[in-house]
Amino acid sequence: MNTHFQPGSFSETHEICELHRLKKIHAGGFSICQQCASDDLDKSNEKHQHDVNKMVFEKHCSGALMPERHAGSTFSNYETSTQGQANALQQCAGYVERIAKKQTCNFIMVGSTGTGKTHLACAAAKNIIKMGLTTRYITSEEIASRIMQAWDKDAKDKSEESVINVFAQYDLLIIDEYGLHDREKRAELVHKVLYARYDQNKPTMLISNFTLKKLKNDLGDRLWSRFQHDGLTIVECNWKDARIQEVS
Numbered sequence: 001m002n003t004h005f006q007p008g009s010f011s012e013t014h015e016i017c018e019l020h021r022l023k024k025i026h027a028g029g030f031s032i033c034q035q036c037a038s039d040d041l042d043k044s045n046e047k048h049q050h051d052v053n054k055m056v057f058e059k060h061c062s063g064a065l066m067p068e069r070h071a072g073s074t075f076s077n078y079e080t081s082t083q084g085q086a087n088a089l090q091q092c093a094g095y096v097e098r099i100a101k102k103q104t105c106n107f108i109m110v111g112s113t114g115t116g117k118t119h120l121a122c123a124a125a126k127n128i129i130k131m132g133l134t135t136r137y138i139t140s141e142e143i144a145s146r147i148m149q150a151w152d153k154d155a156k157d158k159s160e161e162s163v164i165n166v167f168a169q170y171d172l173l174i175i176d177e178y179g180l181h182d183r184e185k186r187a188e189l190v191h192k193v194l195y196a197r198y199d200q201n202k203p204t205m206l207i208s209n210f211t212l213k214k215l216k217n218d219l220g221d222r223l224w225s226r227f228q229h230d231g232l233t234i235v236e237c238n239w240k241d242a243r244i245q246e247v248s
């Protein structure tokens, strides 16, 4: 197909394009094959579109505020040498698919340090962004700090409610390091965000070093009940810390 050249507006040469077996035409002092020229244009449009998509993806990734350390963390570079890791990867990828279908289900990843929880969460976020959905990565401690900043009387146009409402809007909110620095009052603020997301039918991924029992206890009966309402996936990560080299 040639949509870029009008037949008859260029005179033919005696040269034949080896690739397309078409007569080349005179154009701008050159002899060119219309099909080759058209293909080049398609390729350049394709490249342009690819570059635009990449730019948009990178912009949204930086807006999601994932840790710089996890800029390269993806599902495909998450190694699965144990059954537990393979399951964690599979559950995370399945969760992303459910979110793409606009399901409100929640996700909990608990377990020991260096097991790849943040890695998988960031990989999930990138896939969510690729689907054109909005996501935000934040630690539990930062949520509390953001809300507390709104209490400051100098914080113009901000109220506790408006900050919570911003957190309630993302298609997926990833709350990492739950319980790490949350003393009672701070935990309460994180809980307010969880309640708001429940009320707005929005899915949340919650990550913690707590045991599942302690996390359940910390959330309390009312939140635990709500967190499960539309389906909850729980992944417990209790394998070797990838940060620690074995010493022999």
Ligand SMILES: Nc1ncnc2c1ncn2[C@@H]1O[C@H](COP(=O)(O)OP(=O)(O)OP(=O)(O)O)[C@@H](O)[C@H]1O
Residues within 6 Å of the ligand: 073, 077, 078, 079, 080, 085, 111, 112, 113, 114, 115, 116, 117, 118, 119, 120, 208, 209, 242, 243
């Ligand atoms: N299965 C894995 N495949 C590839 N890289 C991994 C894997 N597990 C962990 N890593 C890498 O090890 C480092 C630590 O992982 P990560 O930060 O995700 O751990 P974490 O479970 O969030 O730990 P913490 O509870 O201390 O926050 C990261 O650089 C991560 O990319």
Ligand SMILES: [Mg+2]
Residues within 6 Å of the ligand: 117, 118, 119, 176
């Ligand atoms: Mg982590």
Ligand SMILES: [Zn+2]
Residues within 6 Å of the ligand: 017, 018, 019, 020, 021, 022, 033, 034, 035, 036, 037
């Ligand atoms: Zn040609």
